[in-house]
Amino acid sequence: MITLNNIHKSYVMGSSKLHVLKGIDLDIEQGEFVSIMGSSGSGKSTLLNILGMLDNYDEGSYHLDNRLIADMSEKKAAQLRNEMVGFVFQSFNLISFKNAMENVALPLYYKGVNRKKRNSIAMEYLEKLGLAPWASHMPNEMSGGQKQRVAIARALISRPKIILADEPTGALDTTTSYEVMEILKEINQAGITVIIVTHEHDIAAMTQKVVRLKDGRIDEIIRNGELKAFRHTYNKELETA
Amino acid sequence: MFDLDKWQEILSTIKKNKMRTFLTGFSVAWGIFMLMILLGSGNGLSNGVAANFMNDAVNAMWIWTGETTIAHQGLKPGRSIQFHNDDYNIIDNISGVESASGRYFMGNTRYSYENESGEYTTVTCHPELNDVEKMELLEGRFINEVDILQNRKVVVIGKDIHTALFKEKAALGEYVKINNVPFKVVGVCLEPGSTRNRNAYMPVSTAQKVFNGSNRLHNFAITISGKTLQESQEIEERIRNTFARKHRFDVTDESALGMYNKMENYIQTMRIFQAIKIFIWIIGIGTLIAGIVGVSNIMLIVVKERTKEIGIRKAIGASPASVIGLILLESILITTVAGYIGLVLGTGLMELINYAMVQSAGDAAQQGETVFLNPTVDFSVAVAATLLLVVAGTLAGYIPAKRAASIKPIVALRDE
Numbered sequence: 001m002i003t004l005n006n007i008h009k010s011y012v013m014g015s016s017k018l019h020v021l022k023g024i025d026l027d028i029e030q031g032e033f034v035s036i037m038g039s040s041g042s043g044k045s046t047l048l049n050i051l052g053m054l055d056n057y058d059e060g061s062y063h064l065d066n067r068l069i070a071d072m073s074e075k076k077a078a079q080l081r082n083e084m085v086g087f088v089f090q091s092f093n094l095i096s097f098k099n100a101m102e103n104v105a106l107p108l109y110y111k112g113v114n115r116k117k118r119n120s121i122a123m124e125y126l127e128k129l130g131l132a133p134w135a136s137h138m139p140n141e142m143s144g145g146q147k148q149r150v151a152i153a154r155a156l157i158s159r160p161k162i163i164l165a166d167e168p169t170g171a172l173d174t175t176t177s178y179e180v181m182e183i184l185k186e187i188n189q190a191g192i193t194v195i196i197v198t199h200e201h202d203i204a205a206m207t208q209k210v211v212r213l214k215d216g217r218i219d220e221i222i223r224n225g226e227l228k229a230f231r232h233t234y235n236k237e238l239e240t241a
Numbered sequence: 242m243f244d245l246d247k248w249q250e251i252l253s254t255i256k257k258n259k260m261r262t263f264l265t266g267f268s269v270a271w272g273i274f275m276l277m278i279l280l281g282s283g284n285g286l287s288n289g290v291a292a293n294f295m296n297d298a299v300n301a302m303w304i305w306t307g308e309t310t311i312a313h314q315g316l317k318p319g320r321s322i323q324f325h326n327d328d329y330n331i332i333d334n335i336s337g338v339e340s341a342s343g344r345y346f347m348g349n350t351r352y353s354y355e356n357e358s359g360e361y362t363t364v365t366c367h368p369e370l371n372d373v374e375k376m377e378l379l380e381g382r383f384i385n386e387v388d389i390l391q392n393r394k395v396v397v398i399g400k401d402i403h404t405a406l407f408k409e410k411a412a413l414g415e416y417v418k419i420n421n422v423p424f425k426v427v428g429v430c431l432e433p434g435s436t437r438n439r440n441a442y443m444p445v446s447t448a449q450k451v452f453n454g455s456n457r458l459h460n461f462a463i464t465i466s467g468k469t470l471q472e473s474q475e476i477e478e479r480i481r482n483t484f485a486r487k488h489r490f491d492v493t494d495e496s497a498l499g500m501y502n503k504m505e506n507y508i509q510t511m512r513i514f515q516a517i518k519i520f521i522w523i524i525g526i527g528t529l530i531a532g533i534v535g536v537s538n539i540m541l542i543v544v545k546e547r548t549k550e551i552g553i554r555k556a557i558g559a560s561p562a563s564v565i566g567l568i569l570l571e572s573i574l575i576t577t578v579a580g581y582i583g584l585v586l587g588t589g590l591m592e593l594i595n596y597a598m599v600q601s602a603g604d605a606a607q608q609g610e611t612v613f614l615n616p617t618v619d620f621s622v623a624v625a626a627t628l629l630l631v632v633a634g635t636l637a638g639y640i641p642a643k644r645a646a647s648i649k650p651i652v653a654l655r656d657e
Contacts, residue, residue: 055651074646097254102253110558
């Protein structure tokens with residue numbers, strides 16, 4: 001599904017150059033539930049942005065669904081994003097002057113679905129996420145958890161192959177965080193690849209595979225079976241802290 | 242192609258961002274509104290003055306005689322120059338003279354009818370005087386050619402004379418005594434551009450015969466065919482030369498022969514108004530530029546404000562073109578509607594002023610001197626100004642919109 005081969009990425013900050021990703025090799029299969037971890041500045045968000053075609057890379061190759069993602073026009077990238085990827089952000093990124101239903105329906109607008117149809121589909125998704133009563137509410141009238149669920153509904157509506165979530169629980173309390181993770185789990189069980197970036201161990205522990213980044217390189221990959229051990233280390237880390 | 246869905250998206254954005262919409266719209270509407278008022282006032286002023294000139298024919302010229310002040314061909318200065326009937330034939334035949342009327346001055350004339358009497362000015366004339374001074378006849382007719390040929394004792398009296406002598410009675414066909422000689426009233430007239438209508442008009446040939454005028458004439462009122470200042474001055478020159486030769490005075494002697502060329506005066510005044518018009522246009526263009534700057538500023542802010550929204554839209558699959566289209570169509574819609582509103586309000590106000598002026602002034606013929614007339618703006622100018630603002634707003638929006646659409650969505654999303 002996703003194949004990264006020696007990905008490099010650097011940012012030019014004035015005169016100095018910041019080398020963020022220093023050769024990432026990663027394979028993610030369809031239907032996996034992956035979390036990317038790392039301290040701030042380790043390049044985890046950058047990696048996610050490259051995966052989501054929001055940002056381009058300098059070196060290496062990125063294949064998504066057997067298609068090389070490189071040197072694409074903005075238009076083509078936008079179209080691919082619309083077809084393949086659904087985004088969930090830490091700050092929700094809902095459009096403030098649109099109500100919940102309109103926000104959810106927006107990706108379908110760019111797919112050319114007419115208003116009536118896309119609104120009814122949006123209602124379906126809101127219902128699935130238990131938000132039907134809030135359909136006509138504006139983002140500023142909803143709680144963080146509700147906003148994140150609206151964002152998830154928006155990510156799902158275009159039936160993407162991958163959901164990319166950048167710190168989806170970063171702005172939420174623990175209870176709501178777990179609710180959101182439950183939803184992401186359900187989505188994953190429906191066969192959609194879910195990749196989340198997080199720095200919270202308990203959140204990462206709910207995924208099937210944890211990719212730990214350190215200074216722009218993959219430090220370790222902990223797979224499903226080893227997660228128990230990961231939980232153990234994580235607990236120990238908590239104790240020492 | 243009309244994409245209903247796209248317009249619905251734009252309309253919903255406008256509806257949800259009322260303040261922004263209002264500010265953009267207001268600067269456009271205000272610019273157009275002020276421009277309409279400025280240009281309307283300018284037009285009104287210039288129309289008003291032009292109309293005052295129109296009371297008499299614009300191409301009118303008056304010629305009168307005086308005493309010589311320069312010795313010429315052995316003749317001493319101080320000699321009176323006198324026109325006679327043959328001079329009328331001469332001036333009527335000078336090329337460039339369209340119609341001419343001679344006048345014999347009668348001094349004080351007493352008009353009486355039954356028990357009423359009063360002193361009024363009698364203007365003796367040829368029928369052509371009507372071409373020069375454009376009398377408005379309320380009843381009857383003006384002096385005609387037959388009156389001149391047959392020396393008929395007929396008179397056209399001013400409205401005030403009619404009121405004073407006849408009160409409510411009809412005057413047409415009645416006889417008034419002028420210096421005790423009965424004249425038949427054939428018409429009642431108004432002098433446009435004047436509030437006094439105390440002149441009476443009489444055939445010049447009759448006046449000469451009845452009141453001892455012999456064949457003497459005192460002045461001529463003529464219209465000329467010259468369209469430009471230069472042409473009219475050439476005709477003036479020709480008349481002066483002709484009379485100088487005939488009456489033997491120096492051509493440069495201004496007091497032997499006086500001339501008033503209305504065309505000259507008219508053209509000079511119109512030049513002043515041309516200058517005022519240009520001035521108004523400069524202010525108008527300044528107003529427009531202020532409007533354009535206002536719109537541009539707001540568009541810049543709008544795009545800045547929407548950077549994050551653009552990022553979100555791009556992340557979920559909006560192409561750069563659709564983002565630019567969204568912003569630009571919104572700005573075009575707002576500026577067009579607002580421009581139209583400004584246009585309607587501005588022209589509406591000027592029409593209202595026009596209406597109020599006409600109402601308060603009453604009958605156009607009675608209002609005399611007006612400075613303000615028909616203060617409206619050429620429709621094509623108004624539309625062009627609105628279009629200019631729309632185009633400027635679009636251009637002002639396009640550049641930042643294009644830049645915003647080309648930033649990486651990730652950068653746009655980070656924008657707070």
